[in-house]
Amino acid sequence: MYDNNDSYSQQSGNASSSGCYQEYYYSTGSKSGQTVDAAPSKKQKKGGFGKKAAAAVCLGLVFGVAAGAAFSVPAYMSTQELKQLKTEIQELQTSEESAETTSSTAISTTTDSLSASNASYSDSGALTVAEIAENCLPSVVSITNKSVTEVRTMFGTYQQDTESSGSGIIIGENDTELLIVTNYHVVSGSSDLSVVFSYDEDSDDPSIVSAKIKGYDSDKDLAVISVSLDEITDEIRSQLKIATIGDSSTLELGQEVVAIGNALGYGQSVTTGIISALNREVSVTDDNGNTITNKLIQTDAAINPGNSGGALLNMNGELIGINSVKVSSSSVEGMGYAIPISDVRSIIEELMLKETRDVVSETAQGYLGIGGTDVTNEISETYDMPMGIYINTIYDDSPAAAAGLSKGNIITKFDGQTVKTMSELKSLLTYYRAGETVDIIAMVQGSDGYSEQTFTITLGTKDIFGETSGTSDASSSEDSDSNSDSGSYLNPFEYFWSIP
Numbered sequence: 018m019y020d021n022n023d024s025y026s027q028q029s030g031n032a033s034s035s036g037c038y039q040e041y042y043y044s045t046g047s048k049s050g051q052t053v054d055a056a057p058s059k060k061q062k063k064g065g066f067g068k069k070a071a072a073a074v075c076l077g078l079v080f081g082v083a084a085g086a087a088f089s090v091p092a093y094m095s096t097q098e099l100k101q102l103k104t105e106i107q108e109l110q111t112s113e114e115s116a117e118t119t120s121s122t123a124i125s126t127t128t129d130s131l132s133a134s135n136a137s138y139s140d141s142g143a144l145t146v147a148e149i150a151e152n153c154l155p156s157v158v159s160i161t162n163k164s165v166t167e168v169r170t171m172f173g174t175y176q177q178d179t180e181s182s183g184s185g186i187i188i189g190e191n192d193t194e195l196l197i198v199t200n201y202h203v204v205s206g207s208s209d210l211s212v213v214f215s216y217d218e219d220s221d222d223p224s225i226v227s228a229k230i231k232g233y234d235s236d237k238d239l240a241v242i243s244v245s246l247d248e249i250t251d252e253i254r255s256q257l258k259i260a261t262i263g264d265s266s267t268l269e270l271g272q273e274v275v276a277i278g279n280a281l282g283y284g285q286s287v288t289t290g291i292i293s294a295l296n297r298e299v300s301v302t303d304d305n306g307n308t309i310t311n312k313l314i315q316t317d318a319a320i321n322p323g324n325s326g327g328a329l330l331n332m333n334g335e336l337i338g339i340n341s342v343k344v345s346s347s348s349v350e351g352m353g354y355a356i357p358i359s360d361v362r363s364i365i366e367e368l369m370l371k372e373t374r375d376v377v378s379e380t381a382q383g384y385l386g387i388g389g390t391d392v393t394n395e396i397s398e399t400y401d402m403p404m405g406i407y408i409n410t411i412y413d414d415s416p417a418a419a420a421g422l423s424k425g426n427i428i429t430k431f432d433g434q435t436v437k438t439m440s441e442l443k444s445l446l447t448y449y450r451a452g453e454t455v456d457i458i459a460m461v462q463g464s465d466g467y468s469e470q471t472f473t474i475t476l477g478t479k480d481i482f483g484e485t486s487g488t489s490d491a492s493s494s495e496d497s498d499s500n501s502d503s504g505s506y507l508n509p510f511e512y513f514w515s516i517p
Contacts, residue, residue: 143332143333144332144333144334146275146289148334149275149330149334150275150277152258152334153258153260153275153277153328153330153334154215154216154277154285154287155187155214155215155256155257155258156186156187156257156258156259156260156328156336157184157185157186157187157215157260157279157285157328158184158185158186158197158212158215159182159184159212159213159215159218159282159284159285160182160183160184160185160197160199160204160210160211160212160228160242160279160326161181161210161211161212161213162181162182162183162206162207162209163178163179163180163207163208163209163210164178164179164181164205164206164207164209165178165179166178166179166206182279182281182322182323183199183200183203183204183279183325183327184199184203184278184323184324184325184326184327184340185197185198185199185203185212185242185326185327186198186199186260186326186327186328186336186339187258187260188241188259188260188262188336188365188369189259190246190259193245193246194231194243194245194246194373195243195244195245195246195257196231196241196242196243196369197212197241197242197243197244198239198240198241198326198339198365198368199239199240199241199242199325199326199339200238200239200240200326200339200341201233201234201235201237201238201239202238202303202325203240203325203326204230204233204240204242205240206444207230209227210227210229210230210242211225211226211228212225212226212227212242213225213226214253214256214257215284215285217253218284218285219284224250224253226244226245226248226249227245227248228244229242229243229374229375230242231243231368231369231371231372231373232369232371232433232434233368233434234364234368234434234435235303235436235437235441236309236311236435237311237356237361237364238301238309238311238341238356239339239356239361239365239368240368241365241368241369243373260328260336261334261335261336262335262336262358262362263330263331263333263335263336263337264335264337264358264359265337265357265358265359265360266357266359268292268295268331268337269292270291270292270293271291272291272292272331273289273291273332274289274290274292274316274318274329274330274331274332274337274338275318275329275330275332276288276289276290276318276319276320276324276328276329276353276355277327277328277330278321278323278325278326278327278328278340279323279324279327280321280322280324281321281322281323282322282323283323288318288319290316290317290318290319290351290353291316291317291318292314292315292316293315293316293317293351294315295314295315296312296313297312297313297315298310298311298312299311299312299313299354301342307393307394307404307437307438308394312357312360313338313341313342313354313355313356313357314329314337314338314354314355314356314357315353315354316338316353316355317351317352317353319351319353320340320342320343320353320354320355321343322343324340324343325341325342326339326340326341327339327340328340329355336358337355337357337358337359338355338356338357338358339355339356339358339361340353340354340355341354341355341356367433374449375448376447376448377447377448377449377450379479380479381450381478382446382449382451382479383416383446383449383450383451383452383453383476383477383478384416384446384451384476384477384478384479385417385446385474385476385477386415386416386417386477387408387410387411387412387415387417387422388408388409388410388412389406389408389409389439389442390406390407390409390439391406391407391437391438392404392405392407392427392437402467403427403429403460403467404427404437405427405429405436405437405459405460406428406429406436406437406438406439406442407425407426407427408422408424408425408426408427409424409425410424411423411424415477416474416475416476417474419475420457420472420473420474420475421472422457422459422472422474425461425462426459426460426461427460428457428458428459429458429459429460430457430458431445431446431457432445432449432455432456432457433456446476450476451476451478451479452475452476453475453476454473454474454475454476455473455476456471456473457471457472457473458470458472
C-alpha cells in the first residue's frame with residue numbers, strides 16, 4: 018500500500034527542504050547616486066557655454082541610454098528565468114497530481130478487483146436451480162416398499178398388504194452393490210423393496226430393480242439399502258451419479274437450498290427454499306408408538322409425502338441433509354425438516370459396511386429363546402428405564418441363557434442395530450441363520466442403575482426350542498406363562514417392580 022502523503026512529501030522535497038514550494042524573487046537593486054564635483058566652475062566664454070551645455074546633455078543622454086541598456090539586460094534575463102522556473106514548478110505539480118490520481122485509481126481498481134475476486138470466491142461453484150436439478154437428479158431414486166401391516170380392530174387383528182413410496186440418495190458403491198441412503202421409516206417392515214432411477218421413471222417401461230436393507234438406525238431414522246450391480250445394465254450405470262457430500266455444520270439462516278424427491282409417489286420433483294432454522298428439536302412417533310427426538314434442519318422448501326429420504330442440497334449441488342419430516346396442519350405452512358448430513362455421516366458409513374442379508378427360510382432362522390415386552394416411551398418415563406425390549410422370560414438351555422442374559426435385562430441392540438420393540442427384533446432375526454454368532458447389547462440393572470453390557474450369542478433353531486421359544490411376546494405365549502411366576506396370567510410389568 019502506498020501512503021499518498023509520504024509519497025507527496027518525498028517528491029516535493031526536491032523543490033524545498035520544507036516540503037513546500039518556494040517562490041523565488043529576483044531584484045535589480047537600488048540605483049546609487051553620482052558624486053558631483055563641488056569645485057566652482059570656471060567662467061565660460063559667452064556663446065561657448067551653450068555649446069558645452071548641449072554637449073553635456075548629449076553625453077548625458079548617451080550615458081543614460083547605455084546605463085539603462087546595461088541594467089535592463091539582467092532584469093530581462095531574471096524575469097525569463099523566473100517564468101521558466103514557475104513553468105517547471107507548475108509542470109511538477111501537474112505531474113504529481115496526475116501521479117497521485119493514477120495511484121489512487123490504481124488502488125481503487127485493485128480493490129474493486131479484489132472485491133470481485135472475493136465475490137467470485139464466495140460464490141464459487143454456485144449453480145442455478147436448473148443446473149442443480151440436471152446435475153443431481155441422477156443421484157436420487159424412487160423407492161417402493163411393499164410390506165405386511167398388522168391391523169388391530171375391535172374384532173381382532175389381521176394382516177394387510179400395504180405399499181408406500183419414498184426417496185433415496187445414491188451415496189456409494191462397492192464391488193458388488195450400489196448403496197443408497199434413505200429414511201428408516203421408508204423401508205421399515207418391508208417384505209419387498211424396489212428402486213426406480215430418476216432418468217428412467219418417465220419412460221413407458223421403467224427399469225425396476227429390487228433392493229435389500231443393508232443396515233439401519235431407527236433412532237436416527239436412517240437406513241442404507243443396496244442394489245446388486247448385476248441387476249444394473251451398463252446403460253443404467255452410465256446415467257447414475259453418486260451424490261457429493263457437503264458440510265451441514267456451516268449452514269447459515271437464509272441460505273438457499275433445493276429439495277429433490279419422489280413427492281406423492283409421482284416421480285422426482287424439485288422445490289426450492291431457504292434454511293429457516295438450525296438444530297430444531299423435532300419429536301415424531303413411530304409405528305410402534307415410540308417417540309423419537311432429533312435435531313434437524315428446518316426449511317420452507319416444499320417437502321411432501323414421498324420426499325422422505327430425498328436430498329436437501331445447497332447451491333453448489335452438495336448433499337447437506339436427508340429430507341425426513343413435514344409438519345402437516347391447517348395452521349402451519351412451509352415447515353419441513355431434514356437430517357443434517359454432517360451429524361450422521363459416521364453412522365451412514367458404518368451402515369454401508371454392514372453385510373447385506375437375504376431373508377432366511379423359516380425353518381433355518383435363528384432364535385434366542387426369550388420372551389419379552391416393549392419398554393415404550395411412556396413406561397420409560399414412568400419407571401426411569403431404558404427403552405428397548407424387556408426380557409421377562411428366559412427359556413432353559415436357550416442361547417440367551419447360555420450367553421448370560423437374564424430376566425430384567427433390556428435389549429437395546431442386536432448385531433449393532435438398535436432395536437426397541439419385539440417386532441423389530443423378530444424382523445431382524447428373519448435375516449439370521451441358526452448357528453450364527455452375534456453380539457447383543459443389553460442394559461443390566463445394578464445398585465447404581467443400569468449399565469450397558471455386551472453378550473455374545475450363538476443362535477439356536479426353532480426345532481430345538483419350539484414355536485413359542487423364539488422372540489414372541491411372552492404375554493401371549495402359553496410357554497412363557499408357564500415359566501413365569503405370575504401363574505396363569507402374565508403381568509408383563511411385574512418385573513418392573515421386582516428387579517433386584
